[in-house]
Amino acid sequence: MALSAHLRVLEAESIHILREAAAQSQRPVMLYSIGKDSSVLLHLARKAFRPAPLPFPLLHVDTTWKFRAMTAFRDRLAQSPDVDVRVFSSPQGIAEGINPFTHGSVIHNKVWKTDALKAALDLGGHDLAIAGARRDEERSRAKERIFSLRAPGHTWDPKRQRPELWHLYNASVAPGETVRAFPLSNWTELDIWTYIEAEGIELVDLYFAKDRPVVERDGVMIMVDDDRFQFRPGEKAEIRRVRFRSIGCYPFTAAIASDATTLAEIVAEMRVTKVSERSGRLIDTDQDSSMEMKKREGYF
Amino acid sequence: MSATTPSPSGLLRVLTCGSVDDGKSTLIGRLLFEFGAVPDDVMEALLRDSKRFGTTGDAPDYALLVDGLAAEREQGVTIDLAYRYFQTASRRYILADAPGHEQYTRNMATGASLADAAVLLIDARKGVLPQTRRHAAIAKLMGVQQVLLAINKMDLMGFDQTVFDRIDADFAAVAAQIGLTQVKSIPLCARDGDNITAPSERMGWYRGPSLLAALEACEPAATAPAAPARLPVQLVLRPDADSRFYIGSLTGGTLRVGDTVSNVAAGVDAKVARIILPSGEAESAEAGDAVTVALDREIDVSRGDVLATVPLPILADTISASVVWMVDAPLERGRAFTLALGTARVTGTVTAILGKLDIETLTDVPTTTLAVNEIGRIEISLAQPLVCEPYTTSRELGGFLLLDRLGGETMGAGMVSDAVSSRRNLKWQALDVTPAVRAELKAQKPVVLWFTGLPASGKSTIANLVERRLLALGRHTMLLDGDNVRHGLNRDLGFGEADRVENIRRVAEVSHLFLEAGLIVIAAFISPYRSDRDLARQVAGEGKFLEVFVDTPVEECRKRDPKGHYAKAAAGQIRNFTGVDAPYEPPLSPELHLHTLDDAADALAERIVDDLRQRGVIF
Numbered sequence: 001m002a003l004s005a006h007l008r009v010l011e012a013e014s015i016h017i018l019r020e021a022a023a024q025s026q027r028p029v030m031l032y033s034i035g036k037d038s039s040v041l042l043h044l045a046r047k048a049f050r051p052a053p054l055p056f057p058l059l060h061v062d063t064t065w066k067f068r069a070m071t072a073f074r075d076r077l078a079q080s081p082d083v084d085v086r087v088f089s090s091p092q093g094i095a096e097g098i099n100p101f102t103h104g105s106v107i108h109n110k111v112w113k114t115d116a117l118k119a120a121l122d123l124g125g126h127d128l129a130i131a132g133a134r135r136d137e138e139r140s141r142a143k144e145r146i147f148s149l150r151a152p153g154h155t156w157d158p159k160r161q162r163p164e165l166w167h168l169y170n171a172s173v174a175p176g177e178t179v180r181a182f183p184l185s186n187w188t189e190l191d192i193w194t195y196i197e198a199e200g201i202e203l204v205d206l207y208f209a210k211d212r213p214v215v216e217r218d219g220v221m222i223m224v225d226d227d228r229f230q231f232r233p234g235e236k237a238e239i240r241r242v243r244f245r246s247i248g249c250y251p252f253t254a255a256i257a258s259d260a261t262t263l264a265e266i267v268a269e270m271r272v273t274k275v276s277e278r279s280g281r282l283i284d285t286d287q288d289s290s291m292e293m294k295k296r297e298g299y300f
Numbered sequence: 301m302s303a304t305t306p307s308p309s310g311l312l313r314v315l316t317c318g319s320v321d322d323g324k325s326t327l328i329g330r331l332l333f334e335f336g337a338v339p340d341d342v343m344e345a346l347l348r349d350s351k352r353f354g355t356t357g358d359a360p361d362y363a364l365l366v367d368g369l370a371a372e373r374e375q376g377v378t379i380d381l382a383y384r385y386f387q388t389a390s391r392r393y394i395l396a397d398a399p400g401h402e403q404y405t406r407n408m409a410t411g412a413s414l415a416d417a418a419v420l421l422i423d424a425r426k427g428v429l430p431q432t433r434r435h436a437a438i439a440k441l442m443g444v445q446q447v448l449l450a451i452n453k454m455d456l457m458g459f460d461q462t463v464f465d466r467i468d469a470d471f472a473a474v475a476a477q478i479g480l481t482q483v484k485s486i487p488l489c490a491r492d493g494d495n496i497t498a499p500s501e502r503m504g505w506y507r508g509p510s511l512l513a514a515l516e517a518c519e520p521a522a523t524a525p526a527a528p529a530r531l532p533v534q535l536v537l538r539p540d541a542d543s544r545f546y547i548g549s550l551t552g553g554t555l556r557v558g559d560t561v562s563n564v565a566a567g568v569d570a571k572v573a574r575i576i577l578p579s580g581e582a583e584s585a586e587a588g589d590a591v592t593v594a595l596d597r598e599i600d601v602s603r604g605d606v607l608a609t610v611p612l613p614i615l616a617d618t619i620s621a622s623v624v625w626m627v628d629a630p631l632e633r634g635r636a637f638t639l640a641l642g643t644a645r646v647t648g649t650v651t652a653i654l655g656k657l658d659i660e661t662l663t664d665v666p667t668t669t670l671a672v673n674e675i676g677r678i679e680i681s682l683a684q685p686l687v688c689e690p691y692t693t694s695r696e697l698g699g700f701l702l703l704d705r706l707g708g709e710t711m712g713a714g715m716v717s718d719a720v721s722s723r724r725n726l727k728w729q730a731l732d733v734t735p736a737v738r739a740e741l742k743a744q745k746p747v748v749l750w751f752t753g754l755p756a757s758g759k760s761t762i763a764n765l766v767e768r769r770l771l772a773l774g775r776h777t778m779l780l781d782g783d784n785v786r787h788g789l790n791r792d793l794g795f796g797e798a799d800r801v802e803n804i805r806r807v808a809e810v811s812h813l814f815l816e817a818g819l820i821v822i823a824a825f826i827s828p829y830r831s832d833r834d835l836a837r838q839v840a841g842e843g844k845f846l847e848v849f850v851d852t853p854v855e856e857c858r859k860r861d862p863k864g865h866y867a868k869a870a871a872g873q874i875r876n877f878t879g880v881d882a883p884y885e886p887p888l889s890p891e892l893h894l895h896t897l898d899d900a901a902d903a904l905a906e907r908i909v910d911d912l913r914q915r916g917v918i919f
Contacts, residue, residue: 005311008578015549015590016534016549016590019590049547050592052537135383165713166413167696168640172703174706174708
């Protein structure tokens with residue numbers, strides 16, 4: 001399927017950004033979350049550097065609470081000869097058995113995601129990390145640069161960000177500072193879906209409607225993905241036809257009722273939806289301005 | 301998510317400017333709302349926030365949709381540039397929303413740098429203010445020709461046509477002074493949606509388009525397909541030993557398989573053998589495309605070079621430019637920078653500050669410095685030739701950043717107005733005896749061994765030992781020492797920043813001449829800036845430059861201090877002394893890294909000679 005004119009512009013811009021990120025850094029890495037945005041990012045990166053292999057490894061920060069289908073999808077990708085997939089899980093999370101049911105979302109995310117990401121970047125000595133965040137996802141992201149400067153300790157200070165003019169991206173940093181590069185900054189969720197459809201990009205099947213065991217809790221549907229799920233009194237799993245718009249740790253990811261089993265049906269559903277994408281991500285609303293706070297602490 | 305049928309034919313980038321008081325955030329929030337880009341749960345959050353922070357009572361305060369940072373919502377001001385997206389039936393929009401007050405010049409210039417059109421907001425009660433003139437001047441400076449003047453809050457002026465006509469006429473005078481030619485005024489009441497997407501019943505006297513209709517009529521800025529092709533090279537890919545691909549984004553014209561392209565800086569030509577686009581193998585590529593190109597023969601091309609078709613762009617040594625200064629410390633003459641233009645990074649020194657724009661009168665006034673958020677005209681002398689074009693010809697090859705040579709902070713942004721090549725009438729003279737012939741006679745491969753390190757780290761000592769060893773082996777060498785060249789070649793240079801840059805530039809050129817003579821050049825210079833060493837590497841040429849990092853901790857250097865410089869610097873008798881009150885940037889990936897605490901100078905010199913053997917420099 002041919003790309004629309006504006007997707008061609010966005011595609012070219014993202015490839016340009018990926019190439020700048022690789023050219024301007026010593027030890028770049030791409031953060032890979034297995035989701036739809038990561039899948040688009042990987043697809044673009046392969047286009048940017050072919051016929052050469054990717055000039056950076058993929059890093060998956062595995063919270064150990066991802067959907068099983070995600071892990072399987074990642075392990076299959078790792079078999080591809082042109083990519084180098086590295087997986088890191090928080091040693092603290094493992095040692096202390098941090099889990100979403102006992103510790104809640106704030107501690108879970110700090111240990112398994114933010115702290116783990118920082119530790120993995122330090123371990124790899126990466127001076128630049130490419131990630132698939134988009135400006136339309138959340139309002140503090142609308143103010144984010146395409147090349148975002150992180151102070152030593154990976155913290156984000158919105159007031160210290162550099163002006164970004166034309167297509168000149170600046171990854172020069174002082175010792176200890178690093179850069180996060182966001183090639184999908186100008187894409188919207190609908191762009192992502194129409195691009196996936198047009199390019200035939202393979203996705204983990206959680207995005208497609210299927211009968212799945214779910215529990216209704218606090219007004220949302222949570223999938224019972226493995227036997228670590230802790231039922232509250234009176235709760236039991238029911239089979240519903242659902243899919244996911246955004247995927248993360250399964251206990252924090254709400255399913256939506258849907259019959260969309262193909263990309264065309266998903267895109268059609270997207271065009272009429274009146275609910276935002278991250279509404280299914282329960283971690284975003286656990287605190288006031290919570291995405292901004294997570295970013296300041298070093299989350300991407 | 302729009303409920304309209306989105307089959308957009310393209311993308312328009314729009315700058316919106318004006319202050320919160322003018323109702324700009326309300327206007328943008330309204331646009332997003334009208335296009336269904338506000339999902340229900342976000343609307344719910346908006347209603348919640350409106351009650352808490354809003355200024356509209358129980359009605360939704362659309363401004364809160366776009367103020368993204370917690371500090372902004374609490375203080376009711378917009379601090380930073382924000383990007384918004386919406387889609388109409390005909391195309392996609394990217395709004396760059398610049399705040400009106402704080403850092404307005406820096407934010408506006410940034411938002412305008414890629415904009416095709418600007419929406420300039422005016423409060424109908426206040427009319428054309430100095431701020432309006434500033435916004436218009438910056439839009440023009442940054443190359444935005446299409447300006448929509450949104451005259452808001454018409455409800456507070458009783459929807460009076462005479463108010464609109466007066467403001468329209470006042471702005472027409474400003475536009476004429478600045479040279480803006482495509483201007484349209486629209487009367488609005490953003491809060492209630494009048495003239496945003498549909499004609500307002502309350503302003504029946506207005507026959508022009510709604511704001512949206514006016515936006516839909518704007519054209520994306522595009523270069524003519526007939527313009528010459530320009531490809532700033534981002535990277536060279538070598539997927540295997542036999543093939544090379546040059547990747548980058550085409551900034552102008554059309555590039556076709558079979559076209560002859562020049563690497564402008566090196567003055568060499570080749571033909572385009574293959575073009576690969578994101579969609580696959582292609583016969584041609586257009587401006588804006590991200591391309592992968594193969595040539596019919598191997599020529600010297602690296603990141604920062606520009607492949608171009610005729611007429612070729614200028615290879616400049618000096619540029620005149622407008623510059624927007626963006627940091628608190630003022631810009632002064634003599635300051636050196638890393639200049640980032642296209643994919644090139646070169647060292648430049650500000651040789652003159654010719655004037656600055658008086659934003660109130662829009663006239664040019666003399667000045668010797670530029671303060672933060674001021675716009676000036678400057679001249680820059682470049683240590684390496686730079687392929688560039690006037691900004692009015694190409695935003696991509698005419699717009700540049702000035703980066704701090706230490707730490708890389710973005711300090712200013714410039715637009716090339718004139719580029720001068722002092723070599724315009726010079727041609728290379730062809731010579732029969734080539735560098736290769738001279739090298740062959742000496743049975744060696746000429747290289748530059750560039751020793752860098754703190755004062756008293758041991759550079760000169762080790763360099764001297766290396767030269768003695770090479771001499772004993774019957775090799776032909778030349779040693780250039782930092783202190784010694786200042787007695788002759790560079791005796792006219794001081795220790796100010798501009799002179800330091802020139803010092804290294806001359807040494808790099810002299811090293812290159814000795815290379816061509818077939819010698820192994822040993823250069824020992826503190827050369828504290830990475831950008832200076834990169835310059836020397838570029839002048840020598842790829843594969844002919846070996847960076848030797850003499851790594852001695854500063855405490856040890858201070859202890860050794862054979863010339864007593866550290867003691868003098870500590871006593872304040874020498875200023876700007878590297879290691880005391882001036883910084884040193886260690887090499888990121890030197891060819892040779894010597895730890896002088898671990899080994900004696902003799903052993904280190906021996907190691908270098910061994911390394912030269914392994915590299916085939918001597919045999």
